[in-house]
Amino acid sequence: MPLILKMVKAITGMRFAAIARVTDTQWVACAVDDSINFGLIPGGELVLETTICHEIRQHQKPVIFKHASEDAVYSAHHTPATYRLESYVSIPIVRKNGDFFGTLCAIDQLPAQFDEETVSNTLTLFAELIAVQLDAQADLEAKTIALATATETGILRDQFIAVLGHDLRSPLSAIRMSADMLEAKLPTGREQKLATAIRQSSQRMSHLIEDVLDFSRGKLGGGIPVKRNLVDSLGDIFTGVINEVAASHPHVKITHDVVIPPGIFCDAGRMAQLLSNLLGNAVTHGSADHPVEVLASMQDAHIVLSVRNQGPEIPGTLMPLLFQPFTRSAGGGRGEGLGLGLYIASQIVAGHQGTLSVTSTPEGGTRFVARFPGTLEWTQSS
Incomplete structure (x- = not known):
C-alpha cells in the first residue's frame, strides 16, 4: 500500500x-x-x-x-x-x-x-490491485478461521473417539462374558440362541470400536501402528481367524488353503485383523450360494494372502475408493460396519511394506490380494 x-x-x-x-x-x-x-x-x-x-x-x-x-x-x-x-x-x-x-x-x-486520461487509467489499475489484495486478505482470514475451527473440531473428535472407545470396552466385555456363560449353561433351544445372538452382537460391536480406534490412531499418528516380530505360527493364526468367522456365519461356506512356513516377520495381531477384515467383507458382500475362498502361501519371500467371494461385480467408479475410510463396497443391502474395514486392512499391509489390490469380474468374483515381505532380510534390503 x-x-x-x-x-x-x-x-x-x-x-x-x-x-x-x-x-x-x-x-x-x-x-x-x-x-x-x-x-x-x-x-x-x-x-x-x-x-x-x-x-x-x-x-x-x-x-x-x-x-x-x-x-x-x-x-x-x-x-x-x-x-x-x-x-x-x-x-x-x-x-x-x-x-x-x-x-x-x-x-x-x-x-x-x-493528463487526466492517463491518471484515470493508471489509478484505476491501482484501485483494482488494492481490491485484489483486499479479496486475498479476506480469503486468507476466512481460510485461517476455517482451518482453526476444523483443527479444533478434529481434536475434539479424536478425543471423543478415544474416550468413547475406552469407556465402551468395559461394559462390552461384561456383556460378552455374561453371554458366554449363559450360552454354556442354557439348554439347547430358544434361550441358548438368544445368548448366542448377544455374544455375536457384542463381538461385532467390539470389532466396530477397534476399527474406530484404529482409524483415530492412524489419523493422529500418520498410520496404524505395526510392531513386527518373527512369528512361527502365522498359518495357525490365519486358520484360527477362518474358523472364528465360519462359526459366526454358519450359513456361509469357507474353503481355505493355508501353507505358511515358520519365521515370518510380521505383526501377528495385525495379520489376524487383516484377514478378519478381508474375510468379513467377503462374507458380508458375497453370495451365500458360493463359497468364500482363502489362500495363503509364501511366494518369492513374500506372504500372499488372497480372499475371494462370488457376488455382485464392484462398479469401476467405486474401485478407486474401496480403501478410503467410510466407503462401502457393493453388497446388495447386507452391509454392516462403518466402512473402515478395507481402509484398515490397506493400512496394515502398508505398515508391512506391502500392497493390497482388488479385482472384480462377474465370472471370477471379487478377489482381494495382500502381498508383503515375509522375511526380515527382505524387509531390510528393501
Missing part, C-alpha cells in the same frame, strides 16, 4: 494520497502518505458528508479535477471550499463481488498539471 500511494503522488504531482474506507456512515483513512500536513493518519476520520467520496460511493465513478476554482462543477462544491483544495483525484475501489470498499484518492491545495 505505501508504494502505491507514493506512485499516486508521483503520477499526479499531488502531495497527499490516501486509501479510504467509505461506508454509508463513515469515512476512515486506511493508509496515508501526507506531505502537506493535512492532519490525517491511518484510522483518522472525516465527516462523511463533507467528502466527495460520499457521492462516489453512490455513483461509483472517478472524480478528477486539476483546478477547482476554475472548474465549472467544483468551483461551487462544498468539499474543495471546506478543505481549501484545488486539485483532486478519487477512484472507487470495488471488490470482486461488487461491494464498494472505498476510494483511492489524491489531493493538493495547489493546482495540478497532469
Whole structure:
C-alpha cells in the first residue's frame, strides 16, 4: 500500500494520497502518505458528508479535477471550499463481488498539471490491485478461521473417539462374558440362541470400536501402528481367524488353503485383523450360494494372502475408493460396519511394506490380494 500511494503522488504531482474506507456512515483513512500536513493518519476520520467520496460511493465513478476554482462543477462544491483544495483525484475501489470498499484518492491545495486520461487509467489499475489484495486478505482470514475451527473440531473428535472407545470396552466385555456363560449353561433351544445372538452382537460391536480406534490412531499418528516380530505360527493364526468367522456365519461356506512356513516377520495381531477384515467383507458382500475362498502361501519371500467371494461385480467408479475410510463396497443391502474395514486392512499391509489390490469380474468374483515381505532380510534390503 505505501508504494502505491507514493506512485499516486508521483503520477499526479499531488502531495497527499490516501486509501479510504467509505461506508454509508463513515469515512476512515486506511493508509496515508501526507506531505502537506493535512492532519490525517491511518484510522483518522472525516465527516462523511463533507467528502466527495460520499457521492462516489453512490455513483461509483472517478472524480478528477486539476483546478477547482476554475472548474465549472467544483468551483461551487462544498468539499474543495471546506478543505481549501484545488486539485483532486478519487477512484472507487470495488471488490470482486461488487461491494464498494472505498476510494483511492489524491489531493493538493495547489493546482495540478497532469493528463487526466492517463491518471484515470493508471489509478484505476491501482484501485483494482488494492481490491485484489483486499479479496486475498479476506480469503486468507476466512481460510485461517476455517482451518482453526476444523483443527479444533478434529481434536475434539479424536478425543471423543478415544474416550468413547475406552469407556465402551468395559461394559462390552461384561456383556460378552455374561453371554458366554449363559450360552454354556442354557439348554439347547430358544434361550441358548438368544445368548448366542448377544455374544455375536457384542463381538461385532467390539470389532466396530477397534476399527474406530484404529482409524483415530492412524489419523493422529500418520498410520496404524505395526510392531513386527518373527512369528512361527502365522498359518495357525490365519486358520484360527477362518474358523472364528465360519462359526459366526454358519450359513456361509469357507474353503481355505493355508501353507505358511515358520519365521515370518510380521505383526501377528495385525495379520489376524487383516484377514478378519478381508474375510468379513467377503462374507458380508458375497453370495451365500458360493463359497468364500482363502489362500495363503509364501511366494518369492513374500506372504500372499488372497480372499475371494462370488457376488455382485464392484462398479469401476467405486474401485478407486474401496480403501478410503467410510466407503462401502457393493453388497446388495447386507452391509454392516462403518466402512473402515478395507481402509484398515490397506493400512496394515502398508505398515508391512506391502500392497493390497482388488479385482472384480462377474465370472471370477471379487478377489482381494495382500502381498508383503515375509522375511526380515527382505524387509531390510528393501
